[in-house]
Amino acid sequence: MKSLGNIRRSFAPWNDPSAKPYISFENVTKRFGDFTAVNNLSLVIFEREFFALLGASGCGKSTLLRMLAGFEEPTSGRILLDGQDLRGIPPYKRPVNMMFQSYALFPHMTVESNIAFGLKQEGMPKADIDKRVAEMLKLVKLEPFAKRKPHQLSGGQRQRVALARSVAKRPKVLLLDEPLGALDKKLREETQFELMDLQQSLGLTFVVVTHDQEEAMTMADRIAILDKGQVMQVATPAEVYEAPASRFVAGFVGNVNLFEGKVATREGATARIEDGKGTSILADNAGEAAVGSAVTFAIRPEKIKVSSREPAGTPNALAGEIYDIAYLGDMTVYHVKLDAGPVVRASTVNSARATDDPLSWNDRAWISFLPDAGVVLTR
Secondary structure (H helix, E strand, O other): OOOOOOOOOOOOHHHOOOOOOOEEEEEEEEEEOOEEEEEEEEEEEOOOOEEEEEOOOOOOHHHHHHHHHOOOOOOEEEEEEOOEEOOOOOHHHOOEEEEOOOOOOOOOOOHHHHHHHHHHHOOOOHHHHHHHHHHHHHHOOOHHHOOOOHHHOOHHHHHHHHHHHHHHOOOOEEEEEOOOOOOOHHHHHHHHHHHHHHHHHHOOEEEEEEOOHHHHHHHOOEEEEEEOOEEEEEEOHHHHHHOOOOHHHHHHOOOOEEEEEEEEEEEOOEEEEEOOOOOEEEEOOOOOOOOOOEEEEEEOHHHOEEEOOOOOOOOEEEEEEEEEEEEOOOEEEEEEEEOOOOEEEEEEEOOOOOOOOOOOOOOEEEEEEOOOOOEEEOO
């Protein structure tokens, strides 16, 4: 059985027609004066899903999160949580909690007091508070730091305190607004996996807002790509990467090469795409593209092989010249200027310490790829 990319877990209620969405945005629009932040958007999220809202600044992702939290009300449309319309329900009465990038910890309180704050506000008995705080400290591995104050902690530790405080009240949904933005790269990568493990162990629904593609791809079960207040695609990380719905999604997520052309011939799902300048590509994943229609062939750099000799028996082989090379340790990135004009990016994993086909600047080279290595886009 083949699938697009590796599957992290079997959890996939969106593939079950009988599954009931836990969170629903129904034709939601949000305007701020003359500016439309969210434009007639519909979206569903399932219980226990780790869902990511991904997009550039100003795309509407944080506005969606704030409307779900109750800090903003939709101009039109409605938001449902477990079947309940949230309009008019104040933030403190919603079964959600929000964790901000700044963490917003109380500097004069200890770690355990920060975690206990919301529980005390709700009037929970002290014995129950102490038990819950102990559980949270163990969960985020901060038991030795219970008596410390925020300024005595590292950035990663403060992030964990904020997370523990957010989940201590056992919200149905945890909202995370750029939660790892203040961490350095290595710590951010470690914390991504910690968040995934925490979400699954708690069984909560997580909705995270991020502009970091790698962060969304690592953590989320599904990703919604947003642009100008609209959803461009909702899919698993592998589907977004391997089967983007449009040029925008293909270009926004990861690196990609885009070949413009027209469908010259079509046989079943396979199409021959030509650009009129000498580039001809055989593509298996042609979708609904009709003969004569203008299309874009999208292919990721790692799907392209670079060699100094013309490959034999390969349906897609194009000649060019090495334009740039970047050695990154685990991989080498080549920019190849094709004879037909375009510059193509290709990346090769350095699985061995040495190569028997070394290439340098200005060398003649060939790129090649299989017919099923890319996807044909019609929009």
